[in-house]
Amino acid sequence: MIAIIKYNGGNVSSVQNALRRLNIESIVTDDPELILKADKVIFPGVGEASSTMKALKEKGLNQLIPSLKQPVLGICLGMQLMCGDNEEGGVRGMGIFDVDVKRFPPKDLVPHMGWNTISQLKSPLFSEIEENSDVYFVHSYCCGLAESTVAVCDYIRPFSAALQKDNFFAVQFHPEKSGLTGSRILNHFIKL
Numbered sequence: 706m707i708a709i710i711k712y713n714g715g716n717v718s719s720v721q722n723a724l725r726r727l728n729i730e731s732i733v734t735d736d737p738e739l740i741l742k743a744d745k746v747i748f749p750g751v752g753e754a755s756s757t758m759k760a761l762k763e764k765g766l767n768q769l770i771p772s773l774k775q776p777v778l779g780i781c782l783g784m785q786l787m788c789g790d791n792e793e794g795g796v797r798g799m800g801i802f803d804v805d806v807k808r809f810p811p812k813d814l815v816p817h818m819g820w821n822t823i824s825q826l827k828s829p830l831f832s833e834i835e836e837n838s839d840v841y842f843v844h845s846y847c848c849g850l851a852e853s854t855v856a857v858c859d860y861i862r863p864f865s866a867a868l869q870k871d872n873f874f875a876v877q878f879h880p881e882k883s884g885l886t887g888s889r890i891l892n893h894f895i896k897l
Contacts, residue, residue: 707731707895708743710770713760714752714782716881723881727892735764745895746773749881750782754806754846755794758786771799776897777873784868784875785846793846802868802875804851809861816845821858823866823878828855830867830874830893838886840866840878847877 709720711733724731731747732739740746748770750757761767770777770787779787788798791806798806809815822837847864850857856867858877868875874894880887 706739706743707745707747708740709733710740710746710748710766710783711735712757712764712766714750714757716749716751716780716879719879719881720747720749720780723888723891724895727888727895729895735766737765737769740766740769740773743775745775745897746770746777747894748777748779748783748787750780750784750786751843752782753794754782754785754791754798755796757782758794758796758798761786767799771801774872776894778894779873779875780881781844781877781879784877785844785848787868787873787875788848791846801873802848802851802853802870804848804853804865804868806846806848808846812861814861816843817847817860818843821860821878823856823858825857826855826867828867828869828874829897830869830876830890831856832893834886834889840876840880840883840886840890842878844877
């Protein structure tokens with residue numbers, strides 16, 4: 706069973722629809738018992754960091770997620786909240802990844818929205834994914850490069866397009882909106 710974590714953020718249905726296209730059943734839940742029993746967990750995200758962290762704390766999910774032993778995939782805001790300090794709302798994330806989240810420098814080009822390439826691919830998520838493949842981004846905040854970086858994107862400056870540590874995987878882009886490449890990445894995660 707694949708559990709998609711439910712909270713006050715968006716894109717949950719987009720992720721579930723992407724899994725359906727791959728003939729993968731999933732449940733959307735905030736029930737800790739169901740999340741613990743799941744084979745894989747997806748922590749999606751569209752929203753604002755401090756209000757999302759508040760919603761996670763109300764359900765105890767901020768403590769549950771870092772304790773999970775099965776493969777976990779954070780997407781966009783989900784990735785950012787798996788990191789350390791976050792400039793959006795001055796919130797502290799779950800600290801799974803030792804990297805902070807910063808706002809892109811103030812420019813007319815923020816938010817970073819649309820297709821961009823990823824490179825330096827170093828994770829099972831990117832098995833058979835070509836270097837410089839295009840994926841879809843929508844974000845104004847990003848993680849710098851870190852020891853856990855397994856994919857890089859360059860927009861205004863290089864940043865972590867994906868992170869990996871132990872059973873935790875995270876992507877800044879939206880695989881559910883990234884066409885065939887995104888479908889392959891989701892499929893690789895499901896097969897871990």
